[in-house]
Amino acid sequence: MGKKENNRLETWGNETTMNMNAIIYQNILSSPYFRSLYEKKTFHEIVDEIYNEVTVLTPFIKGNQPSTAFCLLFKLWTIRLTVRQIENLVEHGDSPYIRAIGFLYLRYVCAPAKLWDWFQYYLEDDEEIAISSGLHPTKVTVGNLIRMLITELKFQGTMLPRIPIPIARDLEKKLKEYDEAKKKEKGSEVIKVITVIEGTKVDPEVMTEDIGIDRLMIEDTEIDHQVMIEDIRADQGAREGLEEMNLMSTNVIEKDQETEGMTTGQEDIDTQGQEKDIKNFVC
Numbered sequence: 001m002g003k004k005e006n007n008r009l010e011t012w013g014n015e016t017t018m019n020m021n022a023i024i025y026q027n028i029l030s031s032p033y034f035r036s037l038y039e040k041k042t043f044h045e046i047v048d049e050i051y052n053e054v055t056v057l058t059p060f061i062k063g064n065q066p067s068t069a070f071c072l073l074f075k076l077w078t079i080r081l082t083v084r085q086i087e088n089l090v091e092h093g094d095s096p097y098i099r100a101i102g103f104l105y106l107r108y109v110c111a112p113a114k115l116w117d118w119f120q121y122y123l124e125d126d127e128e129i130a131i132s133s134g135l136h137p138t139k140v141t142v143g144n145l146i147r148m149l150i151t152e153l154k155f156q157g158t159m160l161p162r163i164p165i166p167i168a169r170d171l172e173k174k175l176k177e178y179d180e181a182k183k184k185e186k187g188s189e190v191i192k193v194i195t196v197i198e199g200t201k202v203d204p205e206v207m208t209e210d211i212g213i214d215r216l217m218i219e220d221t222e223i224d225h226q227v228m229i230e231d232i233r234a235d236q237g238a239r240e241g242l243e244e245m246n247l248m249s250t251n252v253i254e255k256d257q258e259t260e261g262m263t264t265g266q267e268d269i270d271t272q273g274q275e276k277d278i279k280n281f282v283c
Contacts (some may be wrong), residue, residue, distance in 0.1 A: 011109045018077040019161035034071040054097040056130040059158040096127040107149040112167045
């Protein structure tokens with residue numbers, strides 16, 4: 001990734017204000033809550049405080065009163081995080097708010113040319129956070145928060161540090177290329193269709209492991225069936241798994257999502273008089 005070459009984060013801008021605008025910076029300094037954080041001396045104490053206290057990522061609460069999240073964000077700046085500590089934040093599994101504050105920290109102080117090196121690996125983070133308070137708070141995924149930090153000039157009413165135009169254009173280009181690659185990858189994913197006939201038996205978990213079907217959706221796990229495979233669209237690993245399990249496979253086809261005219265195999269067994277007994281499971 002290039003970010004682990006040393007343990008110092010390459011920062012830019014105003015060393016005093018953390019590149020925050022004057023209003024939020026001054027209000028954080030005068031906040032009783034921020035002053036109470038003086039006792040928090042270590043990185044882990046601040047992370048614990050985020051875990052226990054942060055429930056929304058908005059910069060302000062009640063007018064211009066700074067939020068708990070932004071007070072803790074600035075508190076992290078006062079101890080000047082190392083690369084390892086930032087990695088701890090953005091990969092933290094206990095709270096999405098810990099990760100989100102890590103990405104805000106990067107957006108405010110990381111050298112703009114280095115932002116993509118950090119952000120690109122977390123765009124698919126789908127855990128939700130609230131970015132506004134009130135009766136109907138706005139919620140976004142952590143991945144979408146990162147997209148906002150890349151493409152927008154403001155975050156919930158407060159200005160973000162300016163990114164030089166050439167770098168901003170490069171970030172947007174990389175994000176577009178990333179999305180196009182993901183779309184292409186998704187479009188070529190293999191569709192696996194299993195036709196299950198009543199009266200036979202299968203353990204869905206075993207099938208998931210042994211056949212290579214990673215998202216087998218079973219609507220009624222109480223039904224005691226054995227599987228007869230009439231039509232499966234699967235990869236080579238899935239086909240080999242079927243052969244090893246000695247399951248009947250009369251029509252195994254490789255096919256991706258872009259292929260038209262996909263059938264479930266239900267029409268193929270009309271002559272056997274079993275159409276009414278079929279349950280289709282698509283993953």
